Each structure stands twice: as C-alpha cells, then as structure tokens.
Amino acid sequence: RAGGVTLAMCVASILGVRLIMPRIISVFTLDQETLLLVAMAVLFAFCGIAHAAGLPLTIGAFLAGVSLSAFPVGANIRKPIGSVATFFTAVFFVALGSLLPAPSGQSVLLAILLGAVVLLLTPFVVVAASLGLDISRRAAIESGLMLAQAGELALVVAIFGYQRGHIGDDLLAAMAFVTVGTMMLTPLIATEAIAWRILDLIPVKLPAPTDRKDHAVMLGCGTNSRVLLDLLLLSGLELVVIDEDPAVAARLRERGITVIRGEAADPRVLAAAGAPAAKIVVSTIPRPSVNLRVLKHLPPGRLIVRVFEAHDERKLRHAGAITASEAEAAAEEAARLILKA
Incomplete structure (x- = not known):
C-alpha cells in the first residue's frame, strides 16, 4: 500500500x-x-x-x-x-x-x-x-x-x-x-x-591568440543583443563574438560569424579573440563585476558597456569603460516617441 x-x-x-x-x-x-x-x-x-x-x-x-x-x-x-x-x-x-x-x-x-x-x-x-x-x-x-x-x-x-x-x-x-x-x-x-x-x-580548449587588429569584439550575444549584432555587422569591421552558450555559438556560426566559446572575463579567451588589439569591444553582459574584470585586460577607453545603475556607471567609468545608460536610452526613446506623436 x-x-x-x-x-x-x-x-x-x-x-x-x-x-x-x-x-x-x-x-x-x-x-x-x-x-x-x-x-x-x-x-x-x-x-x-x-x-x-x-x-x-x-x-x-x-x-x-x-x-x-x-x-x-x-x-x-x-x-x-x-x-x-x-x-x-x-x-x-x-x-x-x-x-x-x-x-x-x-x-x-x-x-x-x-x-x-x-x-x-x-x-x-x-x-x-x-x-x-x-x-x-x-x-x-x-x-x-x-x-x-x-x-x-x-x-x-x-x-x-x-x-x-x-x-x-x-x-x-x-x-x-x-x-x-x-x-x-x-x-x-x-x-x-x-x-x-x-x-x-580548469583547462579550456581555445584557438591560438590571434594577430587580428582594428576589429570588433562582442562580449555576449543573447536574445536582446541581436540589434547590436546587426549594427556591428553593418559597420564593416571584422567581428568576433565571445559567448559561453553552445546554442548561441551554433546559431552565430551558421551565419558565418567567428565565435569563441568561453567566459568573457577570462584573459585566455580575450587573448584568443584579440580583444586587447581590437578597435572596439562591446559588452552586453549585465554583471558589473564581470565587466570590471574585462577592463583589467583592455586599454582604457576600449570597452563599451551598458549599465543599469548609477553607482555601477561611476565604477565602470572610473575603471576606463565607455558606458551607455539604459535609463538615458529609455528617456531618449520616450522623448522621440512624444515628439513624433
């Protein structure tokens, strides 16, 4: 029973x-x-x-x-x-x-x-x-x-x-x-x-550090980053995407985009993508602690990162990042819609 x-x-x-x-x-x-x-x-x-x-x-x-x-x-x-x-x-x-x-x-x-x-x-x-x-x-x-x-x-x-x-x-x-x-x-x-x-x-299998220069590196490419991905592709710069998700990597490779699977703040992964020599590095990762670790391996003024909180924006700017505030973007979009109406 x-x-x-x-x-x-x-x-x-x-x-x-x-x-x-x-x-x-x-x-x-x-x-x-x-x-x-x-x-x-x-x-x-x-x-x-x-x-x-x-x-x-x-x-x-x-x-x-x-x-x-x-x-x-x-x-x-x-x-x-x-x-x-x-x-x-x-x-x-x-x-x-x-x-x-x-x-x-x-x-x-x-x-x-x-x-x-x-x-x-x-x-x-x-x-x-x-x-x-x-x-x-x-x-x-x-x-x-x-x-x-x-x-x-x-x-x-x-x-x-x-x-x-x-x-x-x-x-x-x-x-x-x-x-x-x-x-x-x-x-x-x-x-x-x-x-x-x-x-x-933990050992990780990565391609040898690249000799690319003046290219674009994108850190993370989730569902909300597709517009940014398309803009980077339209810029004419060679693009390398770093993402740990196997599904995202497979989808991007189907489009012919170079993808390196790994953690964005891992210096071995950044070196494999040639991030220190890139013309621009764009991060879509929301965690400020990860972006601060990335900044340790990049020249000042090279990383563009979106932020959600004012105190995070101050920390990242002080560390050498170029920040894009989500609040400012939302306000500008609202103002544009109001003027259009």
Whole structure:
C-alpha cells in the first residue's frame, strides 16, 4: 500500500509541476496572500496523504516542494512563503538543539571528516557533471559552490532515522554539526572571487591568440543583443563574438560569424579573440563585476558597456569603460516617441 501511495504522490507531483500549478498561476490573478494559502494547502495535502499512508512526513513535504518548484510557480511563491519559511527554520533549529545530546570527541571528529567531504567533493561532482552536459564553466563552478552543504532535508532524514533507532546519538550529533557548519560556510566560499580562482585552474580548449587588429569584439550575444549584432555587422569591421552558450555559438556560426566559446572575463579567451588589439569591444553582459574584470585586460577607453545603475556607471567609468545608460536610452526613446506623436 505504501509503495502505491508513494507512486501516486510522485505522479501527482509531476502533474502539478508540469500542468496544474502553472495553469493556475497563468489563468488566475492571485495576490501574495492567496499564493501563500495555495502553497500551504498543497503542502498540507501531500503531508496529510503521507501521514495517512504511514509514510514519513518528509516524503510528503519533499514532493509538495517539487510540485511547486517549476517556473513561474516557484518564482511567484518564493516571496510570500519566504518569511514563513524563515520563521519555521529558526524554530526547527531551536527544536533540534533541544534533541541533540552533548557531542563526544568521536562525533566532532566524524563531523569534521563528513564536512570536509561535502565541501570538497560536492563542487567537484557538480562541475564534472555540468561540464559533461556542456554547461557554462562559471555557472557550473558557482552552482557547485552553492550546493556544497548538507541541507535541512538531510538533517530531517537523520532525525527520522534516529527516532526509528537506525542511528545513534553520535551520528545524529555529527549530522547536525555537518549541516549547520556547511550552511554557515557556504556563503563564505561561494563567492565570485573563489569561483574565478577555480575557473583559472580548469583547462579550456581555445584557438591560438590571434594577430587580428582594428576589429570588433562582442562580449555576449543573447536574445536582446541581436540589434547590436546587426549594427556591428553593418559597420564593416571584422567581428568576433565571445559567448559561453553552445546554442548561441551554433546559431552565430551558421551565419558565418567567428565565435569563441568561453567566459568573457577570462584573459585566455580575450587573448584568443584579440580583444586587447581590437578597435572596439562591446559588452552586453549585465554583471558589473564581470565587466570590471574585462577592463583589467583592455586599454582604457576600449570597452563599451551598458549599465543599469548609477553607482555601477561611476565604477565602470572610473575603471576606463565607455558606458551607455539604459535609463538615458529609455528617456531618449520616450522623448522621440512624444515628439513624433
């Protein structure tokens, strides 16, 4: 019976994530309070079914989360449920502290070893799997660093095993130390600086540095950059595009455009594109930190970058970039439309 109920809940979760919840979000205009009620109703429904079937409540809660995780449902529900989740997370850890026995030296040593395995092995596995799927190297590294922790679900499973007599006091205490410790350390290690240091260690296949001069280099070529791409092609300059996305690279190569796959701020990639000797380098990358790294490898006044915030514009100009403000462009376009009307 329990197996059949679990299978039915898995099917319901898949239907919820693919069909039911996205349809509800797209058809009905729900305010924040109603979204919270919908999320809580789904959670209690799955947990109630799990309890009635004699299954662990964690299974019901996990499948409920899966049914609410897909875009745009997850993005819409995350905000209203965030404050509730923060409150109950604090209650959860306070209650956990009352259950834990005093740690022994053996449990502390075990926690250190398990924590080291989680922190060191998880990023390696995630990066290796991501690179095998042809995902961006930087995205793979950042994901691996963010996932280098034992989450609350692992601790809930450990508590469940402790209550059933499958694990003892020392292992429960060690699991608690690993979970809390890795959750505290993750924000310290999942930084952009560490991600770039790891990125520099990963070998990348690139063409030899080019001897091109007075050409144009475009950093990033997403959907919103097609107009800029066409303008650069019409300029008559030889164009080289740097983009990490394999789909974008394939599309541009079909048009006969030279593409180098890699991270735009990687000096090896910039050298392969001949960016230091280019006549103009245009960046469509919205992250100011990436553009600031690019500027370290280019002569002053060579990089043109669009900005969205005034403080970012000041930083980039001070570093030697030519900035194009999105706000100014929007205002000029509005004025043009008004005069035309």
